[in-house]
Amino acid sequence: xxxxxxxxxxxxxxxxxxxxxxxxxxxxxxxxxxxxxxxxxxxxxxxxxxxxxxxxxxxxxxxxxxxxxxxxxxxxxxxxxxxxxxxxxxxxxxxxxxxxxxxxxxxxxxxxxxxxxxxxxxxxxxxxxxxxxxxxxxxxxxxxxxxxxxxxxxxxxxxxxxxxxxxxxxxxxxxxxxxxxxxxxxxxxxxxxxxxxxxxxxxxxxxxxxxxxxxxxxxxxxxxxxxxxxxxxxxxxxxxxxxxxxxxxxxxxxxxxxxxxxxxxxxxxxxxxxxxxxxxxxxxxxxxxxxxxxxxxxxxxxxxxxxxxxxxx
Amino acid sequence: xxxxxxxxxxxxxxxxxxxxxxxxxxxxxxxxxxxxxxxxxxxxxxxxxxxxxxxxxxxxxxxxxxxxxxxxxxxxxxxxxxxxxxxxxxxxxxxxxxxxxxxxxxxxxxxxxxxxxxxxxxxxxxxxxxxxxxxxxxxxxxxxxxxxxxxxxxxxxxxxxxxxxxxxxxxxxxxxxxxxxxxxxxxxxxxxxxxxxxxxxxxxxxxxxxxxxxxxxxxxxxxxxxxxxxxxxxxxxxxxxxxxxxxxxxxxxxxxxxxxxxxxxxxxxxxxxxxxxxxxxxxxxxxxxxxxxxxxxxxxxxxxxxxxxxxxxxxxxxxxxxxxxxxxxxxxxxxxxxxxxxxxxxxxxxxxxxxxxxxxxxxxxxxxxxxxxxxxxxxxxxxxxxxxxxxxxxx
Numbered sequence: 001x002x003x004x005x006x007x008x009x010x011x012x013x014x015x016x017x018x019x020x021x022x023x024x025x026x027x028x029x030x031x032x033x034x035x036x037x038x039x040x041x042x043x044x045x046x047x048x049x050x051x052x053x054x055x056x057x058x059x060x061x062x063x064x065x066x067x068x069x070x071x072x073x074x075x076x077x078x079x080x081x082x083x084x085x086x087x088x089x090x091x092x093x094x095x096x097x098x099x100x101x102x103x104x105x106x107x108x109x110x111x112x113x114x115x116x117x118x119x120x121x122x123x124x125x126x127x128x129x130x131x132x133x134x135x136x137x138x139x140x141x142x143x144x145x146x147x148x149x150x151x152x153x154x155x156x157x158x159x160x161x162x163x164x165x166x167x168x169x170x171x172x173x174x175x176x177x178x179x180x181x182x183x184x185x186x187x188x189x190x191x192x193x194x195x196x197x198x199x200x201x202x203x204x205x206x207x208x209x210x211x212x213x214x215x216x217x218x219x220x221x222x223x224x225x226x227x228x229x230x231x232x233x234x235x236x237x238x239x240x241x242x243x244x245x246x247x248x249x250x251x252x253x254x255x256x257x258x259x260x261x262x263x264x265x266x267x268x269x270x271x272x273x274x275x276x277x278x279x280x281x282x283x284x285x286x287x288x289x290x291x292x293x294x295x296x297x298x299x300x301x302x303x304x305x306x307x308x309x310x311x312x313x
Numbered sequence: 314x315x316x317x318x319x320x321x322x323x324x325x326x327x328x329x330x331x332x333x334x335x336x337x338x339x340x341x342x343x344x345x346x347x348x349x350x351x352x353x354x355x356x357x358x359x360x361x362x363x364x365x366x367x368x369x370x371x372x373x374x375x376x377x378x379x380x381x382x383x384x385x386x387x388x389x390x391x392x393x394x395x396x397x398x399x400x401x402x403x404x405x406x407x408x409x410x411x412x413x414x415x416x417x418x419x420x421x422x423x424x425x426x427x428x429x430x431x432x433x434x435x436x437x438x439x440x441x442x443x444x445x446x447x448x449x450x451x452x453x454x455x456x457x458x459x460x461x462x463x464x465x466x467x468x469x470x471x472x473x474x475x476x477x478x479x480x481x482x483x484x485x486x487x488x489x490x491x492x493x494x495x496x497x498x499x500x501x502x503x504x505x506x507x508x509x510x511x512x513x514x515x516x517x518x519x520x521x522x523x524x525x526x527x528x529x530x531x532x533x534x535x536x537x538x539x540x541x542x543x544x545x546x547x548x549x550x551x552x553x554x555x556x557x558x559x560x561x562x563x564x565x566x567x568x569x570x571x572x573x574x575x576x577x578x579x580x581x582x583x584x585x586x587x588x589x590x591x592x593x594x595x596x597x598x599x600x601x602x603x604x605x606x607x608x609x610x611x612x613x614x615x616x617x618x619x620x621x622x623x624x625x626x627x628x629x630x631x632x633x634x635x636x637x638x639x640x641x642x643x644x645x646x647x648x649x650x651x652x653x654x655x656x657x658x659x660x661x662x663x664x665x666x667x668x669x670x671x672x673x674x675x676x677x678x679x680x681x682x683x684x685x686x687x688x689x690x691x692x693x694x695x696x697x698x699x700x701x702x703x704x705x706x707x708x
Contacts, residue, residue, distance in 0.1 A: 053551040074553040082551035084544030090321055092328040104317035106552050133328070150548065
């Protein structure tokens, strides 16, 4: 693997009227690297991806793909493949016909086209469905074909916009495998996602955007260690819903409900020892925890922390 | 790349059997309906439904009533009374009414025509038909009326002249002249010689062809908006080729689709109505290709300038209906007010219809259609150019 970045973004700035959406973002993506771009809505992710795809001219800064500006140079755009968030395929056409179509539209012809179709079918593990119309496929298969259509011209850089929207756990794991397979062939992958679990498990590096700025970047493990140090996440799964007194007790223990589930969690440097003491106190109070788990903090925790910082700012 | 998009459009249509049937079966069907409707409405076969009553009850009024009821060019019913005539016209069950209120041979204005203003054309047609019927069945009465009106201007008839006139009228009453004898003011010559009744059919074959070419082209071009919504356009725009091949591919497909639709329509016209398409095949083919190109270009231009499907659908419906109405795809242009006929030349429909009629009905050569070809080809090329221009804004 060479260290020369396939994608370089220098001090990217952009504004729509008076509203600044990108405020000097730097980004570099090396060959064979998976990079996850994270951030809340309005952080500037879509604008940055639009600029990388050559669809908008930056107000300031530069972008280069293989050293060329994608806004002005077709050969730079030819080096990238975009997997849109939507299923950007033709429903009445089969998997193979879709791949052929997008291959032709990317300029692949003849024997090269046949080889590219076969390669895409293998890499996306859709060989068994090649003659099935896309509209008859499951959501997971459609997502994989969506990726296949973007790699027909062997792009050096693949951009995936929310690739796991609307897919179940099994399909997501299959997608992760496809993305890793692509990375192993030397393709650089930029994933824009809200799926922090996927980003944590898949990405070599992640970057957090907030209000047009990159506020954090690094490998998921390093970022989590940097943010949480020795802290562990303690997760309590209650058998029954606590009454109001029980909720006060949970809050007093520093536990917060995870979404609308019956799971409560907190970060604590005490780890397993704290979990043991917590178990005894909850049982004594009659709250009957079904399960208490202790694990390393995840990107989910980091994202919540970043959101807290954002609110505080 | 252009072929890739052409193939996508073709396969999508081929696999959507409902859309396929509607694309190629509806146009000939609508053509047949239009041809049947308008060949009756603008030709010589209009058969008015008349409600007739004889309130005079004289010998001649009875003859006129019988003549009208027996007239094959009318659907006249004796309804008994003037009140019944008015009631039937008011309710719309008769196109017009006719009350014979005095002896047709003696009185001034003996026949009252009852008409509904919403069917104003029925009144003059009824007058003409009554004159015709009288001329055929009771020419003696017409002669008597003419003599009564004109003789005073010449100082009246002498007894000898009155006797001759009486004998002539008796003879006419006993043996009316043949209906087709040319003894009146008019003789008739049809300019197209041996051709009979195909002019309206050729007109509507052209009218329905341009109507459906534009309608289907609009539907096909809407896929461009679907592609923007589904992310396909994002994917393509992120590549090196951009939207150019997509626009060209769709244009080529819509051109082919328009050609196939026209073949379906004109094949029906040739087989059922003997419109001589095969005899003019090269000229017809050039015209049809230009009509299809015109529709495809116009549709692509309109759709590429719209941002949403709703916008495009509203605009395309508006454009299709207005152009079809003004251009003569719905009602023959010669029935329109003069200013609207002039305005019609601003639509491709009028040029397309004119070109098809010139070729198929008037046996015209290139000299009679070159201007239509220029207009149709020009609109198609301008539409394609504008579509490319608009597509460059999509980034």
